[in-house]
Amino acid sequence: MSNVSHHLDEATIMRYAAGDLDEAFTVIVAAHIAMCDQCRQAVHDAEQLAGGLLDVAETEAVSDDAFANLMAAIDEKPELASNVHPFPKRNKISGDVPFPLQRLIGSELDQIQWKKVAPGISKHAIDLGGDSSSSLFMLNIAEGHAVPEHGHGGMEMTLILSGSYTDRYGQFAKGDIADLDEHEEHQPIVDAGAPCICIVATEKPTKFKGIVERLLQPIIGI
Amino acid sequence: MRAALRLVSNTESSAIELAKQHREWIALVGGNQDRAAFQSLFQYFAPRIKAMMLKAGMNVMQSEDLMQDVMMTVWRKSAQYSPDRGTVSAWIFTIARNARIDLLRKASSRPYDDVYELEIAADDKSSDDEVLQSERHECVSEALSELPKDQRKVIELAFIADLSQSEIAKKLDLPIGTVKSRMRLAYGKLKGKLEAVR
Numbered sequence: 001m002s003n004v005s006h007h008l009d010e011a012t013i014m015r016y017a018a019g020d021l022d023e024a025f026t027v028i029v030a031a032h033i034a035m036c037d038q039c040r041q042a043v044h045d046a047e048q049l050a051g052g053l054l055d056v057a058e059t060e061a062v063s064d065d066a067f068a069n070l071m072a073a074i075d076e077k078p079e080l081a082s083n084v085h086p087f088p089k090r091n092k093i094s095g096d097v098p099f100p101l102q103r104l105i106g107s108e109l110d111q112i113q114w115k116k117v118a119p120g121i122s123k124h125a126i127d128l129g130g131d132s133s134s135s136l137f138m139l140n141i142a143e144g145h146a147v148p149e150h151g152h153g154g155m156e157m158t159l160i161l162s163g164s165y166t167d168r169y170g171q172f173a174k175g176d177i178a179d180l181d182e183h184e185e186h187q188p189i190v191d192a193g194a195p196c197i198c199i200v201a202t203e204k205p206t207k208f209k210g211i212v213e214r215l216l217q218p219i220i221g222i
Numbered sequence: 223m224r225a226a227l228r229l230v231s232n233t234e235s236s237a238i239e240l241a242k243q244h245r246e247w248i249a250l251v252g253g254n255q256d257r258a259a260f261q262s263l264f265q266y267f268a269p270r271i272k273a274m275m276l277k278a279g280m281n282v283m284q285s286e287d288l289m290q291d292v293m294m295t296v297w298r299k300s301a302q303y304s305p306d307r308g309t310v311s312a313w314i315f316t317i318a319r320n321a322r323i324d325l326l327r328k329a330s331s332r333p334y335d336d337v338y339e340l341e342i343a344a345d346d347k348s349s350d351d352e353v354l355q356s357e358r359h360e361c362v363s364e365a366l367s368e369l370p371k372d373q374r375k376v377i378e379l380a381f382i383a384d385l386s387q388s389e390i391a392k393k394l395d396l397p398i399g400t401v402k403s404r405m406r407l408a409y410g411k412l413k414g415k416l417e418a419v420r
Contacts, residue, residue, distance in 0.1 A: 010409045011387075011402040018380040019319045020387060023329040030333030034340055042413070044308065049412055050319070050381040051312025052362045055237060057382050059269035060276055063286060067264050070290055071257065074297060093343055100336040132329065 004036040006169070006176035012157075013039065017046035024134035024201035028157050028177070030100035031199065035175040097161070101199065104128075105138065109162055109197055112138065120145035126199075138199045141165075147188040147196070154203035155182055163196035165189060237363040238356050244310035252300035260300075263310075264293055271318050278322055278384035288325060292318045302342065309359055315381070322384060354419070361415035369408055376404040 008016075008029065015021050016029045033040040063069075093099050095107025104126050105112055114122035120142035128136055138161075141147055147158075147165055157179050164173035167188040172178060180186065190196040244266070250259035271292050275285035295317050303313050316338075320331035366374070379385040379393065387405075391398040 010406040010413075014377070014380065014405040014409055015387060017319075019323045019327070019331075019384070020380060026329060026333045030337050033337055040337070040341075042409075045412055045416055046409060047316055048308045048312045048358070048362045049366065049377065049408070050315045051309045052237070052366045053378055053381050054267075054270055054274070054311050054315045054318075055240065056366070057270050057378075058273045058277075060273035060285070062268045062272050062289060066268060066286065066290065067261060070264070070293055070297075073290070073294065093340065099340050100333045103332070103336075130329075 003173075004032075004038065004175040004177075006172055006178060007036065008032060008039050008042070008177060009179045009181075010042070012179050013042045014046050017043050017050060022134035022201075022203070023128050023130070023132040024136035025155070025157060027100060027104070027128075027136060028159050028199060028201040031098040032159050032175070032177045034098040034100055036177075104136075112140075114140050118148070121148060133204050134201055135204055136199065136201050138197065141190045141196050141198075143190050143192050143195060145190050147190065147198075156180070156200065156202045158198050158200045161197045161199060163194040164191045165196050165198075166191055238359055241309045241311070241359050242352075242356070245305055248296075248300050248303050248310050251297065252303060260297060263296065267296070267311075267314055268293055271314070274318060274382050274384075275322065277382060278326060280326070284325075288318075288321055292321050295321070305355055307341075309362075319381075326384070357419045358416065361419060362412060365408075365412040365415050369411060373404045373408040373411075376401055377408045380405065 012021075012025075012029065016026065021029060033043055093102075095102060096109050097105055097107050105124070112124050114124055117123045122140040124138040124140070126136040126138065128134075139147065143163075157177060158172075159177045160172050160174055162174060164171055165188040166172070167186040169178070169180075169186060171191065172188070178186075178188075244263065247256075247259040247263050250256035251263065268289050272285045272289040275288050276282070280288065292314070296314060299317070303310065307313060316334070320334050323329055323331045323334075369377075375394070376390055379390045380387070385393065387401050388398060390396075391401045394401070
């Protein structure tokens with residue numbers, strides 16, 4: 001299924017494999033790699049590297065009865081004693097929403113409830129629960145409109161789920177991810193033909209010091 | 223069996239043989255609930271996982287508990303392990319990483335599970351042969367042993383000690399951009415080697 005032409009930064013691949021991304025970024029990276037064979041393979045490779053590091057890592061003696069305790073715990077639960085535990089068989093995964101996003105926004109893009117925030121721009125906020133320091137939301141932007149600035153100068157990733165936009169890095173269509181350095185400036189404009197639906201992960205603005213940045217935050221509240 | 227004996231007697235046994243031994247053990251656990259094979263895996267991995275959790279800042283009791291959880295998951299999911307997904311060490315690393323995320327970070331490892339489930343549902347078995355697996359594994363060991371010390375340190379801190387990118391920058395007194403570029407270089411080293419065998 002890979003027609004993806006804009007991929008994750010390799011430093012991001014490594015951070016994801018190490019488990020170092022905030023929740024919103026973990027979700028958006030998982031959604032991208034669900035659509036991108038190349039980045040999925042890259043994560044896989046990074047995990048092999050991690051396995052190699054585990055092989056040569058330091059060890060710490062476990063308690064003497066650790067193994068006996070573990071087997072006793074396993075024997076207490078008959079369903080574990082025979083560990084035949086095939087992966088929960090699910091029906092073929094369907095819908096036009098990448099699987100890692102389905103528990104957050106459902107499986108169909110046309111079921112999403114949008115809230116108009118500016119001419120040509122609608123937003124759907126996603127509640128990740130807890131006190132995550134990153135936020136995740138969706139944008140639905142009409143053709144010809146500019147994608148609003150929303151990075152607040154922090155880390156930001158945008159994954160295209162439908163439609164496309166173009167900026168100085170080229171065209172971004174379904175499955176493409178903009179994993180840009182926070183200082184790179186760009187002004188994406190949605191291509192003619194269809195609205196562009198994308199999902200955006202950002203660091204929460206409160207992480208950033210400048211009152212100026214916050215004042216510059218677009219009035220649409222993204 | 224001969225391989226196993228040689229492995230025990232030869233302290234310089236190669237990473238390749240080790241990986242092969244792990245695959246044999248996990249197949250026995252997954253296929254026959256073989257407790258002796260599981261004990262062998264436990265003896266190898268449990269002390270590594272415990273040390274990894276200690277490094278991530280857990281106390282001794284938490285580290286021991288989480289190690290138990292991880293090994294329990296290994297037992298429970300052993301039938302899901304498939305050699306064409308790479309080494310047993312890497313597979314167990316991902317289980318430990320996910321447990322660590324759920325406990326220490328204010329995040330959930332669900333997205334990782336979703337991707338894993340997707341891969342299993344797609345069942346895109348590449349039916350890799352043993353030779354290719356060994357070659358790939360050799361790439362990883364080679365890449366690791368050839369990495370310059372500074373890059374190696376950065377990925378050890380990230381993967382094993384669970385330091386964030388900014389914590390690594392602070393600890394090593396480096397700009398965050400340098401940490402990022404060392405991560406990219408370390409990955410690039412491996413990628414270059416893997417592309418040669420793919």
